[in-house]
Amino acid sequence: MKVSTVAQMRNLDRTASERFGLSEDILMENAGYSVFSFIRKKIGLNDKKFLIFAGTGNNGGDGLVIGRKIFAEGGHIKIFIIGDKERLKGAAKKNYDILLNMGADVEEIVEAINLIEKIRKEIIHADLIIDSIFGTGITREVTGVHKEIIRLINSIGKSVLSVDIPSGINGDTGIVMGDAVRADYTITLGTPKIGNLLYPGFNYSGKLFLSHISFPSSLYDSDELYIAINSPIPLPSRENDSHKGSFGKVLFVAGSSKYLGAPYFSSLSFLKSGGGLSYLATPKSISSLIANKGSEIVVLPQKETKDGCLSLKCAEELINFSKNVDMAVIGPGLSLNKETKRLVIELVREIEKPVLIDGDGITAVSEEIGILKDRKETTIITPHLGEMTRLTDINKEEISKDKINVLKKTTEELNSIIVLKGAHSLVGYTDGRVYINTNGNPGMATAGSGDVLTGTIPAMFGLGLDIKDAVRIGVYIHGLSGDIAAENKGMDGITATDIMEHLPDAMRYYRDNLDELKKIYEIEII
Known part of the structure; x- marks a missing residue:
């Protein structure tokens, strides 16, 4: 199984769009649907409450698709947008608008100081926390409202699912960028990232799963991906006439x-x-x-x-x-x-x-x-x-x-x-x-x-x-x-x-x- 760097994953996304016509909208939809399907099968939707923390980038967009799917199936969903909602672009913005039109409970958090108790109560009453705050693109230490939210999620100890990689883990090294979400499940998308597999990132991921989000095998098995998980191969047999x-x-x-x-x-x-x-x-x-x-x-x-x-x-x-x-x-x-x-x-x-x-x-x-x-x-x-x-x-x-x-x-x-x-x-x-x-x-x-x-x-x-x-x-x-x-x-x-x-x-x-x-x-x- 091949493993990608963050830059290689971006190139795969771009190739998927340019060569195969898999647009950003389709890839985000596929990513969100794969996580939603896992939740439906593993956790179930009936009588469950889901809480999504979504950032303002594409990882947050994946979280919004997940929320839309759960809400459309009659699930109880609350979504916190962490950061300025005006920064949502492209497919992420479309899914945000759809959720508002559907009447879903979506709330923006720019500063957490006045909302800490409200957020704490939402976490306590949730059956599953869905982390789609940062994704793999983080390159500097977590600060401000994001840091407060991550620490709050970790302190309460509810079941957590991270989308692609636990927020706060560097996708290329596995290093904790100050603070990181401790997940029970992580569903990585397209290919596993280095940060999913190297410590300490691996230790934050819980049980790790992979969705190829409809990438053709020529992408996720590409020769350009030089990192792989060490997989067993057949050993030569010991012949009867050996010495x-x-x-x-x-x-x-x-x-x-x-x-x-x-x-x-x-x-x-x-x-x-x-x-x-x-x-x-x-x-x-x-x-x-x-x-x-x-x-x-x-x-x-x-x-x-x-x-x-x-x-x-x-x-x-x-x-x-x-x-x-x-x-x-x-x-x-x-x-x-x-x-x-x-x-x-x-x-x-x-x-x-x-x-x-x-x-x-x-x-x-x-x-x-x-x-x-x-x-x-x-x-x-x-x-x-x-x-x-x-x-x-x-x-x-x-x-x-x-x-x-x-x-x-x-x-x-x-x-x-x-x-x-x-x-x-x-x-x-x-x-x-x-x-x-x-x-x-x-x-x-x-x-x-x-x-x-x-x-x-x-x-x-x-x-x-x-x-x-x-x-x-x-x-x-x-x-x-x-x-x-x-x-x-x-x-x-x-x-x-x-x-x-x-x-x-x-x-x-x-x-x-x-x-x-x-x-x-x-x-x-x-």
Whole structure:
């Protein structure tokens, strides 16, 4: 399912009009009718009272269509126009005039100070609040009467339906513009917007639905839309005459005397996700400890520094060994030892296989970023927000305000596929495509969870997926495993071990229930 920016959505509206003759009036009518139909089916109209807060733009016009439909069907409706009604234009103004001619209860609010108690009573007695104040076009913080109304809606706690996006959420970033409506339902129109899916906007949307408002598929599936929800695809089958080498051989360069969990979780998660042979190059002093805990891992003890970190002297051996594997993973638990960081730089520069860089490996390459640009084979980087700041020299706050564009720019500059980890992780590609992953849960915010991901991604490559698909499906499987763990154990107290141990369950569920997964994690179309 494709996702649009606010500007792309405006272009789709314009194309719908110019190429297909879908005028503003028709699109607004379709938008209002789709929301009205949802209300009629989900809430019902009989003996219900509906309260609409409508702005003076097109989103407000959608709300006026909804009100007109409810009123025409005999429903009890009250509409507050927030702002100067003289600003209503085009189709929105037509629907306003129709409502007045029909005798509907429509009232303008320019200042709320003298109407607060009246508005409060209307909210208290309503069965459903319909929010069509701003839509996706908001670019500055909510102030004045709009802020007062939004806070009042949120404070009373009645059921709320937002049209397109909760008012106060930035449509391109998901950022709260000072204050925003907390909805129980949101019906987004045409295509989902970035702000519908990124946090914190996603958290304000309640249950999210989509109406294509009669757009032809050539619009909402257009190649010009480079963002999409990360959807599952079929995995290659495991043939009866397969052997362990059939499902990938991966070299993990990981671990130090202070960090034993990261190498263990990453290298074993590769096997738990269906991978074939997992080789772990780790300091000699900890190799037997990891081998005893993960006997399925082929441990390659390596020379180490005096403080138990991988030595630069390992470089030649590991570069030669990499020629016999399909992929290398560099970074989990390596530490920030200066010599080890030089080893990372050497390996990333010289290994002529796809390389995944995680954790301390990211910190190392960020100090010599040019080596990524020159690599011929695929490079995958899996930073969390803090590590992304090291790659970009942009602070966390600025990245959070513009994740998609920062990700797009960085993937191109670094010639790398990047997984920006977090709630609704993003997967960015060098051709500009970005996938938003919508599974996973807050219980996965635990030490070692990212190390499990570094094993899951190469496993998808080992199973036979194209490297680009392997990255996003690895992210998907990781989130699914976390969701299964949470369902079985609850979110509180989930550990990396729980996520890893549920990987076989996630793989089985994925293979057996592909269509069902699309229904669970994708937006329902109405």
